[in-house]
Amino acid sequence: MSINSTKQKILDAAEQLFAERGFADTSLRMITGVAEVNLASVNYHFGSKKELIKAVMDRYLSVFMPAAEQALLQQLAAPHSNLHQVFGCFVAPLMTLTRVHPRGPEVFLQLLGRGYIDNQGFLRWFIINHYGSVLNHFNQAIQAAAPHLSPADLFWRLHFTLGTVVFTMASxxxxxxxxxxxxxxxIDIEGLVHKLIPYLAAGVAASPTE
Amino acid sequence: MSINSTKQKILDAAEQLFAERGFADTSLRMITGVAEVNLASVNYHFGSKKELIKAVMDRYLSVFMPAAEQALLQQLAAPHSNLHQVFGCFVAPLMTLTRVHPRGPEVFLQLLGRGYIDNQGFLRWFIINHYGSVLNHFNQAIQAAAPHLSPADLFWRLHFTLGTVVFTMASxxxxxxxxxxxxxxxIDIEGLVHKLIPYLAAGVAASPTE
DNA sequence: GTCTATAATGGGATAGAC
DNA sequence: GTCTATCCCATTATAGAC
Known part of the structure; x- marks a missing residue:
């Protein structure tokens, strides 16, 4: 796919608008307007808006997820582990997303947040079905690093964490x-990530009864 | 306004749907369908969808904000203060929202999250203009309870906190x-709030350089 | 205040010429 | 692959009878 193909231009315009405004509030007309391509070309190249959303997400997921998987497996093999290290597993994979797009790391996290918050159930399904093993390994790594927490408390805190990250990136x-x-x-996006990690690690590790 | 007036029924149906699906994804048709009133009655009673959103929010804000203001002022007058106490200032005001609606506390927080995430700029404007002093006092109370943090770090962490709360409540x-x-x-909503507070307090208080 | 009917707009998707 | 033109649908909002 050449660098300035119509398909490429649509993907670039779509991801920018999706990240800024969410999926529902971005129309195909806006996308083709920014991309300076014909309206009908979206359906020609992607079939539907839904498939376009998946394609936009998978450009990042297919790079990020294998890298995160590898880092988590390495972390799981280590004899000792703490939460800073586990969260740190995501930093380098995130930064490689500059290869997809100069602002890739933040765009990806923004898109992830949009997908979680908008009622895009199909997207959650898509991620879990394609990259479920990464989520499982993350859970294992967290459990190993915070053995004093019950599975239920861990469940809650991981969702608190997800909320913090997603919301921060969305704005x-x-x-x-x-x-x-x-x-x-x-501050750049990597700086922001490094501001987040102490907050997240301290929150997750906090005593539940305090 | 009688308990089962059309206006009341619209407000009740609207807040439920807004909280569940967000503002943009809730149509007036859905609202009037749930409320079992005529479609045109929304515009008769509220003028527009935007004004309906404001009315839904203000039913809660007008109860919550003065109560929170009072608790924060009391906290600011105390000689010593910690973050648990500052966050705790919001618990009782939140719980009084059961007077507005049995599920008022969670509905309110969900609505707040939706307003922040959806592109409802006018809503942020509305809140800041009407209830800005509460936000200022919250900031002062936090600063007094965490004097080791720079204003910039405090800024970031308060937004991390906002993200955690809003995202958790939205889902x-x-x-x-x-x-x-x-x-x-x-677990009920108050239980969830008490799960959140240790996480938030630990995150906000964490050493930034750790 | 409440209703029906409809205007006006913008959305996703597609047929068919080129 | 790309374009124009259009279909069909859902939305907000309003006019006007009751």
Whole structure:
């Protein structure tokens, strides 16, 4: 697929708009407008809006998930493990997404958040069916690193964590603007991830009864 | 306004659907269908969908915000303060929302999350303009309870916290279903809030350089 | 206040010429 | 592969009878 093919232009425009506005609030007309291609070409190349959404997500998932899988397996093989290290497994795989797109890491996390929040049930199904083993290994690694937590408490805290990440990334552009103007703090996406990790690790590890 | 007036029925149906599906994905047809009133009555009573959204939110905000304000001012007057206490300021005001609706506390938090995530810019504007002083006092109370954090770190962590709460509440029904079937754990909304607080307090208080 | 009917808009998808 | 033109559907909003 050449770099400026119609298909490519549609994918690039779609991911940008999906990340900014969510899936439901982005029309095919907006996408083809930004991409400067004909409206009908979306259905020619992808068949439907749903399939376009999947294609946009899989450009990232197919790169991110195998890399994360590998890092988690390595972590599981280590004799000792802590939560910082487990969360850290995702950093390098995330950063490789710059190969897909210069702003790939943040776009991917934004898209993930949109998929979780919009009523895009088919997307959750798609991810679990294609990349379920990665999620399982993550769970195992967390359990090994936080043995003092019951499975139920772990369940809750992982969802708290997911919420923190997804929400932060969904509004990361606005937040970084504010940090820039109010605190004169220039921060890139990797910097933001490293701000998140101590927060997440401390939250997950906290004593439940405190 | 009598308990079963058309206006009341619309508000009740709208808040339920808005909380479940978000604002954009809920049509006036769905609302009037659930409320069993005529489609045109929404525009007669509220003028537009936007105004209906504001009315739904303000039923809760007008109860919650003054109560939270009072609790925060009391906390600010205390000689010593910790993060558990500051977050705790919101628990009792939240629980009073059962007066608005039996499931008021969770519905309110879900609505808040939807407003933040959907592109409902006008809603953020509405809240900040009407209840900005509460947000300021919250910030002051947090600063007093976590003096070791820089204003910039505090800014980030409050947004992490907002993300955690909002995301958790937006999916609280599904999460509690899973906890019920997988871990046989029956939990109400107040229980969930008390699961959140240690996580949030530990995350906010964590050492940034760790 | 409530209803029916309808306007006006914007959405996804497709047929068929090129 | 790409384009125009159009279909069909759902949406918000409103006009006007009752």
């Amino acid at each position: 990361s552009d606005a937040l970084r603007d504010i940090a820039q103007t109010d605190f004169n703090e220039e | 609280s029904d599904a999460l509690r279903d899973i906890a019920q079937t997988d871990f046989n754990e029956e």
